[in-house]
Amino acid sequence: MAADVSFEILDLRHFGAAVLRPVLEAEGEVWMERLHWDYRASSKLLMQYIDSHMLPGYAALESGQVTGYAFCVYEESKAVIGDVFALPGLSPELPPPVDGSNGPAYGIEETLLKHLLETLVNSPQVVRIESQLLLHPSGSYAGIFHNAGFRLYRRLFMVQSLAAHWSRPQMDLPPGLELRPWREEDLNSSARLISAAYRNHPDSLINDQYNSVHGSLRFLHNIVRYAGCGAFSSTASHVVVDRKSRELAALVLGSRVSPQSGHITQLCVHPDSRRQGLARMLLSLAAAQFVRQGVSEISLTVTEANSDAIGLYKAEGYERKHAFDAAVWQRYEQN
Numbered sequence: 001m002a003a004d005v006s007f008e009i010l011d012l013r014h015f016g017a018a019v020l021r022p023v024l025e026a027e028g029e030v031w032m033e034r035l036h037w038d039y040r041a042s043s044k045l046l047m048q049y050i051d052s053h054m055l056p057g058y059a060a061l062e063s064g065q066v067t068g069y070a071f072c073v074y075e076e077s078k079a080v081i082g083d084v085f086a087l088p089g090l091s092p093e094l095p096p097p098v099d100g101s102n103g104p105a106y107g108i109e110e111t112l113l114k115h116l117l118e119t120l121v122n123s124p125q126v127v128r129i130e131s132q133l134l135l136h137p138s139g140s141y142a143g144i145f146h147n148a149g150f151r152l153y154r155r156l157f158m159v160q161s162l163a164a165h166w167s168r169p170q171m172d173l174p175p176g177l178e179l180r181p182w183r184e185e186d187l188n189s190s191a192r193l194i195s196a197a198y199r200n201h202p203d204s205l206i207n208d209q210y211n212s213v214h215g216s217l218r219f220l221h222n223i224v225r226y227a228g229c230g231a232f233s234s235t236a237s238h239v240v241v242d243r244k245s246r247e248l249a250a251l252v253l254g255s256r257v258s259p260q261s262g263h264i265t266q267l268c269v270h271p272d273s274r275r276q277g278l279a280r281m282l283l284s285l286a287a288a289q290f291v292r293q294g295v296s297e298i299s300l301t302v303t304e305a306n307s308d309a310i311g312l313y314k315a316e317g318y319e320r321k322h323a324f325d326a327a328v329w330q331r332y333e334q335n
Contacts, residue, residue, distance in 0.1 A: 007108060009115050012057035012071055017047035019066045020059070027085045031135060035157065035322065036297065038258035041231065046071075046083075058115045060086055060108045070112035072120065072129075075218075078208070079120045081131035081327075084113045084141075113141055117148045121329065128208065129329040134301070138323040150327040153206050154304040157322035158313050162291050162298055171285070173240070174276050177249055179285075182237035186248065187224070190239070191217035193248040197268035202305045206326040223253065223265045230255030230263050236289040240278055249273040252282035254290065257299070262290035264300035283316050 024046065028039035049055045057071030068086025072079045086108035120126050129150070133141070138154050145152055171179055182190075191213045198210035209215030223229045236254030241247070250273060253266040264286060269278050290298050300318065302309050303326070 007060045007062040007067065007111075009058050009111060010061055012050070012055055012059045012069055013053045015050065015059050015066060016053075017050040020047070020050060020069060023066060023069060023085065023087055026087055027083075027135075030085075032258065034135065035299070036159075036258055036261040037230075037263075056119075057082075058112050060112055068108040068112055070109075070116045072116060074126075077125060077127040079123075079126050079129045081113075081116065081120075081129065081133070083135075084109050084116070084133065085135070086112065109136075110141065110144060113144055117144065121148055127331045129327075130207065131327040132206070132324070134324050136324060138325050140325070141327075142325065145325070145327040148329065150329045151205075153202070153326040153328070155206075155324055155326050156302050156304055156310070156320050157299060157324065158302060158310075158318040159297055159299045159321045160287065160313075160316065160318040162287055162296055171281060172277070173281075174273075176243050177273070177278075178241050178243055179238060179281075180241065182234060182239050182251065182253065184224075186239055186251075187217060187220055189248045190220055190251055193251060193270055194219070194266070194268055196270055199271075202303045206303065206328060220266075223255065229265045230257035232265075233262065233289070233293070235293070236262060236286045238282060238285055240273070240282070242273075250278040250282060252286050254286050254298075256293070256295070259294070260296045262286070262293070262295040262298040264298065267300070279312060280316065283312075287316075 024039075024043040028043055031037040031039040046055075055071050056074070057069060059066050060068035068084075070081070070084035072081045074080075117129075120129050131145070131150075132155070134157065142152060173179055194210060194216040195213045198204045198216075201210065204210040207219070209219040224232050233254045233256055236252075238252055239248050240250040242249050248270070250269040251266065252264065255263050255265050257263045264283070267279060267282060287298055299321075300313065302313065304310070304323075
C-alpha cells in the first residue's frame with residue numbers, strides 16, 4: 001500500500017456494530033437517495049451479525065475510525081458477497097495500477113473488495129462466488145472482478161410510477177387456471193415453480209439457487225420470512241393455480257422497501273403456461289395492490305440479456321433508473 005494512504009484493512013470480526021453505525025447510516029442515505037430504498041431494517045440485521053463477531057469480511061480503519069466495510073456469507077461451498085461500502089472523501093485513493101490501465105479508481109471500497117475476493121478465491125472450500133452489488137453502478141468494480149476471474153452480467157433496476165393505477169385490473173384467466181393470494185403453505189410449490197421456470201434461464205447463471213427446488217426454497221425463505229428484500233407484502237403477492245394438478249402455473253411476490261416504494265421480488269410463469277398473458281396480469285394486480293397500500297412507485301430488477309422480460313416491463317410502464325453488475329466465479333472454470 002502506498003505510503004500516503006492512511007487507512008488499514010482489518011478483519012471485520014474485530015469490531016462491534018457501534019463503531020460501524022456511522023458507515024451504515026451514511027449507506028442508508030445513499031440507498032434512499034439512489035433507489036428510494038429504506039435500508040434501516042437491513043442495517044439493523046447486519047449490526048446483529050457484526051456484534052456476533054462471526055461475519056466474514058473486512059473493515060477499513062482510518063485514524064481509529066471505521067470508514068468502510070465489506071462482507072460475505074457462506075452457503076455450503078458457495079460464498080455470496082453481501083456488500084461493500086465506504087464513507088466518501090475521508091482517505092486518499094490508492095494510485096492507479098502500474099500497468100496504466102483505465103480500471104476503476106482504487107479507493108477504500110475497491111481495496112476492501114480486493115481483499116475479500118483474494119480471501120475467497122484462495123479458500124479451497126469455496127467452489128463458487130456470487131455478487132450482486134445493487135447499490136453500485138455498473139462498471140464500478142468491473143476491472144477488479146475481471147482480474148479475479150469473474151464473469152459479469154449487467155442488470156437493470158427499473159421503476160414504474162403508480163400514479164395512473166387506481167382500480168383493480170380485469171382478470172381474464174385461461175380455462176383451467178385460478179387466481180388467489182399467495183399463502184405461506186405455497187412455499188414448496190413455489191419452489192418447484194421457480195426451479196422449472198428458471199431452467200436454462202439467464203438468471204440461473206447468476207443465482208444458482210434457481211437451479212434446484214432446494215435452492216429455490218432457500219431463496220423464498222430469504223425474501224418471505226427473513227426480509228431479504230424489504231418487508232414481504234402478502235397482499236401484493238398472488239399465485240395462479242392449475243385446477244387439475246393443483247400446482248402453481250405462475251406467481252408474483254412483492255415487498256415494501258420504503259413507505260413510498262414497492263418492489264417485485266419474484267415474477268415467474270411455468271414454461272407450460274407461457275404466452276397467455278399471466279405475467280402481465282400479475283404485474284398489474286401487484287401494482288393495484290401496492291396503490292391500495294399508498295405506494296407511489298414500484299421497482300424490479302432484470303438481467304439485461306432477458307430482452308423478452310424487459311420488453312414486457314417497458315410495455316407496463318417501467319423505465320430503467322439504474323444499472324448494476326452481477327458477478328460470478330466458479331472454481332472449475334479457473335483450471
